[in-house]
Amino acid sequence: MKKHIVLLPGDGIGQEVIHSAQGALTALAEEYNHTFTFETHDIGGTAVDLHETPLPPSTLEACKNADAVLLGAVGGPKWDNYPSHLRPEKGLLAIRKELGLFANLRPVKGFKKLLHASPLKEEVVKDSDLLIVRELTGGLYFGTPSERRDNGDAVVDTLAYTRHEIERIVDNAFKYAQIRRKHLTSVDKANVLESSKLWREVVEEKKAEYPDVTVVHQLVDSAAMKLITNPASFDVIVTENMFGDILSDEASVLTGSLGMLPSASLREDGFGLYEPVHGSAPDIAGQGIANPLAMILSASLMLKYSFHMEKEAAVLEEAVHSVLEDGYHTGDLHIIDGHKVGTEELTNKIIEFIKCK
Amino acid sequence: MKKHIVLLPGDGIGQEVIHSAQGALTALAEEYNHTFTFETHDIGGTAVDLHETPLPPSTLEACKNADAVLLGAVGGPKWDNYPSHLRPEKGLLAIRKELGLFANLRPVKGFKKLLHASPLKEEVVKDSDLLIVRELTGGLYFGTPSERRDNGDAVVDTLAYTRHEIERIVDNAFKYAQIRRKHLTSVDKANVLESSKLWREVVEEKKAEYPDVTVVHQLVDSAAMKLITNPASFDVIVTENMFGDILSDEASVLTGSLGMLPSASLREDGFGLYEPVHGSAPDIAGQGIANPLAMILSASLMLKYSFHMEKEAAVLEEAVHSVLEDGYHTGDLHIIDGHKVGTEELTNKIIEFIKCK
Ligand SMILES: CC(C)[C@H](C(=O)O)[C@@H](O)C(=O)O
Ligand SMILES: CC(C)[C@H](C(=O)O)[C@@H](O)C(=O)O
Numbered sequence: 001m002k003k004h005i006v007l008l009p010g011d012g013i014g015q016e017v018i019h020s021a022q023g024a025l026t027a028l029a030e031e032y033n034h035t036f037t038f039e040t041h042d043i044g045g046t047a048v049d050l051h052e053t054p055l056p057p058s059t060l061e062a063c064k065n066a067d068a069v070l071l072g073a074v075g076g077p078k079w080d081n082y083p084s085h086l087r088p089e090k091g092l093l094a095i096r097k098e099l100g101l102f103a104n105l106r107p108v109k110g111f112k113k114l115l116h117a118s119p120l121k122e123e124v125v126k127d128s129d130l131l132i133v134r135e136l137t138g139g140l141y142f143g144t145p146s147e148r149r150d151n152g153d154a155v156v157d158t159l160a161y162t163r164h165e166i167e168r169i170v171d172n173a174f175k176y177a178q179i180r181r182k183h184l185t186s187v188d189k190a191n192v193l194e195s196s197k198l199w200r201e202v203v204e205e206k207k208a209e210y211p212d213v214t215v216v217h218q219l220v221d222s223a224a225m226k227l228i229t230n231p232a233s234f235d236v237i238v239t240e241n242m243f244g245d246i247l248s249d250e251a252s253v254l255t256g257s258l259g260m261l262p263s264a265s266l267r268e269d270g271f272g273l274y275e276p277v278h279g280s281a282p283d284i285a286g287q288g289i290a291n292p293l294a295m296i297l298s299a300s301l302m303l304k305y306s307f308h309m310e311k312e313a314a315v316l317e318e319a320v321h322s323v324l325e326d327g328y329h330t331g332d333l334h335i336i337d338g339h340k341v342g343t344e345e346l347t348n349k350i351i352e353f354i355k356c357k
Numbered sequence: 358m359k360k361h362i363v364l365l366p367g368d369g370i371g372q373e374v375i376h377s378a379q380g381a382l383t384a385l386a387e388e389y390n391h392t393f394t395f396e397t398h399d400i401g402g403t404a405v406d407l408h409e410t411p412l413p414p415s416t417l418e419a420c421k422n423a424d425a426v427l428l429g430a431v432g433g434p435k436w437d438n439y440p441s442h443l444r445p446e447k448g449l450l451a452i453r454k455e456l457g458l459f460a461n462l463r464p465v466k467g468f469k470k471l472l473h474a475s476p477l478k479e480e481v482v483k484d485s486d487l488l489i490v491r492e493l494t495g496g497l498y499f500g501t502p503s504e505r506r507d508n509g510d511a512v513v514d515t516l517a518y519t520r521h522e523i524e525r526i527v528d529n530a531f532k533y534a535q536i537r538r539k540h541l542t543s544v545d546k547a548n549v550l551e552s553s554k555l556w557r558e559v560v561e562e563k564k565a566e567y568p569d570v571t572v573v574h575q576l577v578d579s580a581a582m583k584l585i586t587n588p589a590s591f592d593v594i595v596t597e598n599m600f601g602d603i604l605s606d607e608a609s610v611l612t613g614s615l616g617m618l619p620s621a622s623l624r625e626d627g628f629g630l631y632e633p634v635h636g637s638a639p640d641i642a643g644q645g646i647a648n649p650l651a652m653i654l655s656a657s658l659m660l661k662y663s664f665h666m667e668k669e670a671a672v673l674e675e676a677v678h679s680v681l682e683d684g685y686h687t688g689d690l691h692i693i694d695g696h697k698v699g700t701e702e703l704t705n706k707i708i709e710f711i712k713c714k
Contacts, residue, residue: 089548119586124476140516146551150519155555157516159497163509189599191446194503198512221606228585228610229476242546246603249578253585 002035003307006066008059010044011088012280013290014072020292020347021070021299024316027351028303032312039066043095044074044088044280054091060098068306069099069273070299073280097137101265101273102165103172104134105301106248108231110255113324113335118256120228125254127232131180132251133173134244136265138165139195141241161195161240166202168268173238174210183235184215187223187243199240220247227251252277259291259332260320262298264305272306274298284331288342291330293320296350319353359392360664363423365416367401368445369637370647371429377649377704378427378656381673384708385660389669396423400452401431401445401637411448417455425663426456426630427656430637454494458622458630459522460529461491462658463605465588467612470681470692475613477585482611484589488537489608490530491601493622495522496552498598518552518597523559525625530595531567540592541572544580544600556597577604584608609634616648616689617677619655621662629663631655641688645699648687650677653707676710 005025009018022038029036041059048054054074063069074088084090095101109129110118118125143158170186177184186203188196200217207215218226220243226233227247231254239247252258261277276294284290297320304313327338328349341349362382366375379395386393398416405411411431420426431445441447452458466486467475475482500515527543534541543560545553557574564572575583577600583590584604588611596604609615618634633651641647654677661670684695685706698706 084554087548093549119478119481120476121478141549143513148551148555152555153520155518155520155552156500157550157552159514159516160511162507162511189602191444192450192498193514194505195512195514197441198505198509221602224581224603224607225610225615228607242599243603245546245578246581246600250581250585250607253582258582 001307001309002037003067004037004039004065006062006069007038007040008043008069009040009046009072010074010280011046011076012073012282012285014044014074014280016285016288016290016343017276017292017295018070018072020343020350021295023347024296024319024350024354025299027354028312028316031354031357034309034312043071043091045076045079047091048079048082048086048088052086054086054088055094060095063095063099063273068271068302070295070302071273071275072295073276073278075280076282093141095273096265097142099271099273100137100267102135102137102268103169103266104136104244104248105176105264105266106132106134106251106261106277108132108251108255108261111257111260111321111324113327113338114257114260114333115255116336117334118254120231120254124229125231128254130231130234130251131176131236132244132248133169133176133236133238134248135165135169135240139241159193159195159242161198163198163202166199167206170202170206170238173236174206174213177213177236178210181235182213184213185223185234185237186215186217187220187237187239187247188217189220190217191219195240223247224250227254257333259330260294260297262294262301264298264301266305270306272302274302288344289331290343291332292343292347296320315354315357318357319350322353323349358664358666359394360424361394361396361422363419363426364395364397365400365426366397366403366429367431367637368403368433369430369639369642371431371637373642373645373647373700374633374649374652375427375429377700378652380704381653381676381707381711382656384711385669385673388711388714391666391669400428400448402433402436404448405436405439405443405445409443411443411445412451417452420452420456420630425628425659427652427659428630428632429652430633430635432637433639450498452630453622454499456628456630457494457624459492459494460526460623461493461601461605462533462621462623463489463491463608463618463634465489465608465612465618468614468617468678468681470684470695471614471617471690472612473693474691475611477588477611481586482588485611487588487591487608488533488593489601489605490526490533490593490595491605492522492526492596492598493601494598496598516550516552516599518555520555520559523556524563527559527563527595530593531563531570534570534593535567538592539570541570542580542591542594543572543574544577544594544596544604545574546577546600547574548576552597580604581607584611614690616687617651617654619651619658621655621658623662627663629659631659645701646688647700648689649700649704653677672711672714675714676707679710680706
């Protein structure tokens, strides 16, 4: 297959990890007879510096014409005090909205060799394998009005959803549950919010279409507790944008390997943007020591969700597991009796695995 | 001193634990020459059953005339499918709003004998001692419009704050930081929400008035992570209503002793409502096995914050620590080589401590 991929390295270590993912994808293409073409564009702080906007029109245009997008990371202290419209993360919010990427998938699963670094006891976290499906283009993030009032003495934001927006994300989540362990937890705050009541209604209506999936409704505060006390009890979690932001970050630290977590942001037709959960880590940028594995796992999600290359996606995932099992890791991780290596060496190990597979 | 206390047992084990707190307070009053008078009223599901409303006017009136209010717990499966205005938690929301209880204090601190039950590793959680100051009468909970639109095909909730509402909770939090370890973490989502930008501005303005307090701003998603990876790094956390709901419940499970956590909801003049963080536990209600310690610690907060009885508050707190150190506990907890007892026996141990002190 021929696929055209836009690379958006962004800021900090984004540059380095995107390079690794490109290397791994190129090796995969050779082995499995695909043609992947790449085109690199600016986003985030780097784009602010060069084009005075965190999302240049040319970047957006290129993404629209691509088969999928890989993003490194955006942000850094340099831009922290820039005015709101010039903040790197505005580029991220804008690209999600402009491309219609309404479904954010955040899988969380432990790696055996890394579980020892979890803040949780191993017996609590060990069987965790969950997927958070977060609505990404609605709710408080984009609702209007969102403004100062009364000469600046008051302020409002708006949590807005249409039934259609809720239906499509809920449908999505049911489908993921069907190909996983068939259990869906819908998280809301239906004892307080009108939007949550509609959310709960939609989930109740939809469940007839997915009779093989068991559904529970859980309040967001209680979900925040249960993620810690019993993370292994979750399979798929579906929730609105802001709750999803908080819960998916909470979930990301459970297994002790934040540096290993990928994410996917998808449109209805399967087009998507893929990025690691970790940030731009400006403190270690440019030193050749960044961990490329979350970016490589994000590329694996791209192969699976946007290109339907199940086998190739599995090979990339296996490659990551295999290098860890062999004890190779970057400095952000610790593996007992392991070998600490740099970004390039770790990437080469991944490529070796792909070639020898 | 003479103080008049309204008791709102509410539902489930609320009845039993309120009784314990009353017993402990009566013993304290005798020892320290106070006169505490008590008056009991209905709230929550019990009030729905008896008065067809979760907050009867007579209950509200009694609270307004009291020096402080102790609340057990509200809710239970019996009322789960009642229409919205007859849900027990509506009574809770209404009483907070009607009494102007804008500051919710949620201290989280481990108990040495119970830390082994934490889902977190002991070395991660052991020095945690934090206080979440949650704004309780604004934001998404009470903002309007909060309604269905377009024939039910759309919905909005409103996150509204006035500068005044933010200022008073932030002032409060700074003051608690001053009498604690002088560190304040203000949690917001200023990279997305207009309301958070105003929040951050107010915190920046206020900090000049509290030069002895160090302040950091943290995004809510990153705070949700850090509560797990490094809970001991927090002293006082201040945040808006919904973020506070989520983060305070998240924090409540860190130390492995949810059944031990008290809370206070305060008005500007020090009047307050005090309740345990745990729920009404309908499954064990009426069996005489409920854990009364969180309710007793809530009574201790009442002595401190509403009555300024520092010494008496400390005695109640010491009593709780002492019975645990002696190994006494109810069935929800586990103490290695401890003695499992019922609500009444544990309460008697507390009373003994008060009398012998
Ligand atoms: C950078 C920020 C606006 C963004 C969000 O809140 O969605 C980030 O936290 C995320 O989760 O991708
Ligand atoms: C019962 C519910 C409305 C309430 C809230 O969300 O405030 C509860 O979760 C709490 O934190 O006291």
